[in-house]
Amino acid sequence: MKILLVGSGGREHALAWKIAQSPRVSRLVIAPGNPGMAQHGELFPDIKATDVAGIVELATRIQADLVVVGPEAALAEGLADQLARLNIPCFGPSAKAAQLETSKAFSKAFLARHNIPTARYGAYEDVAEAKAALGEYSAPYVIKADGLAAGKGVAISPDRQDAEAEIERMLGGRFGSAGSRVVIEEFMDGEEGSLFALSDGKRAVLFGGAQDHKRAFDGDSGPNTGGMGAYSPAPVFTPEFVKAANDLVVQPTIQKMAEEGTPYRGVLYAGLMATSEGPKVVEFNARFGDPECQVLMMRLDGDIVPLLLACAKGDLSQVPAPSFKPGVVITVVMAAKGYPDSPLEGSIIRGAEQDFGPHVQVFHAGTKRRDDGALVAAGGRVLNVCAYGADINEARERAYEAVAKIDWPGGFNRTDIGWRAIGR
CATH class of the missing domain: 3.90.600.10 (Phosphoribosylglycinamide synthetase, C-terminal domain)
Incomplete structure (x- = not known):
């Protein structure tokens, strides 16, 4: 098989490391890649992950049997849609399905529509309206930029003054177009973790869990980041919790996305809060987490390529479920x-x-x-x-x-x- 891997970060390096171990792979091409990935495949550093036309041309040129998309930005740009038009299998959802990550307002509305457990919320584009809406919530206040902000578009404000300042910053252009709308959420008390599932558009199989560390400094202090470390498995995800999360969140999400005409293919990352009322969705991501992907790839026992290809082709039923090493x-x-x-x-x-x-x-x-x-x-x-x-x-x-x-x-x-x- 000839595989094209899209991306240049730690997540993609881990994917390249795992994919290169597969006996099914005859050629691994990576665009743009990074120096560490050079030992696993051929790099095309001049083709950026968001260069949809360039990626599609490269996939066509090398006659790729599978394209694996790492970063969310490429999905938002519709890379999977363009590849589908050429019948090139792609591990990663369409731009519409990727809205589960790329628009928090879309995601929250979807969850509310289908009674999937999450925090109460409101979406706002006007500063005055958003500030007024704070009266419907109690401190601490959770303020999120609607669009993609590289993992940094979430603020937890301890008081109303700070929340109002954060609203002004976000709607004032701090995150560009990603902050043209904000979502205000009810604060959820509990412990957060990340549960992953692979989906072929019709069904989903669980792919392990992990726990991230978002704050920059020790003691969970400092600003939010894209993630300063992770580990897997996460003890907070007991067997009972995982079963509830699968039944209440993962399976209904895949089922309802398909029913709404936006079948979801790829990996679904469910950021979940373990609350006293059970699992609740904090957020969805439309790709492997970073740095959660790194720990999952090291724990995965066996060949990842059949799983990726089955998702891309729309049939996971003939592939053994993923298994993970103890430890x-x-x-x-x-x-x-x-x-x-x-x-x-x-x-x-x-x-x-x-x-x-x-x-x-x-x-x-x-x-x-x-x-x-x-x-x-x-x-x-x-x-x-x-x-x-x-x-x-x-x-x-x-x-x-x-x-x-x-x-x-x-x-x-x-x-x-x-x-x-x-x-x-």
Whole structure:
């Protein structure tokens, strides 16, 4: 098989690492890719993930048997739709189905329409109207930009004054067109985790769970980020919770999307809050989470390619359900100083490409190679240091041992990834 993988981050590096292990794959092409992915396939660094025409032309040129889309921005641009017109199988939903992620207002309306459990909400485009609506909620206030904001478009305001300021910032252009509408939600008290499912448009099979760390600094302090670390499995997802989430959220979502004429193919990421009333949807994503994908790929036992292809072709019924290795995988994100607001680019990274042993993988998330061969930072989240262990303590110890071996004065990382699991 010839596979085209779209994207350049840590999520895509993990996918490339896993896909390249498949005996079914004869050629793996990656656009645009990153330096760490070069060992797994052929890079086309000049074709960006959002260059739909360029991706479609490349898929046609290499006669791709499957296109795997990593980032949400490419889905929002309709890449899956364009490939479908050429009968090229694509792992990733259509632009309409991807609205489960790309429009929070669409997603919340869908959930409300089908009685899928979530927080009470309202959507607003006018500053005065949004401020007035705060009176319907109590502190803390949850304010979200409607569109894609790279994981940073959510604010939890402790009081009304802060919430009003956040509304002004979002509707005032802080996130560009993504913030032209805001969603205000009732605050949900509980513990959040991420549950994944693969869907062929008609049915869904569960694909494991993970827990992310969104805040920039230790103790869950600082600004929201795209994710500073993750681990899988997540203890909060007990068997009983997962069954309830599958019955109340995952299966109805796939069924109702199909009934509404927008069948969902690909991976459905359900961000769920474990509340006293059971699972409630915090958000949907239309792709693997980042950095959750990294820990899931390391835990996955067996070949991922048949699963991806079955989703893309619309029939999961003939493929064995995914299985996962026992034990725990943790990832620690190493980010450039200044992230998430203004990350420092160009600092040299040494030691990231050494052999860390069989239990550790370092995935590149925001790197580039200088002409002199030096590896340098080229983004906010730069490296994902992942480690497997028999339990959370062993995985964590291995991950942080590897972090300590990487010489990068221009970066920082949280030192408490996995604290919730350790505290149980």
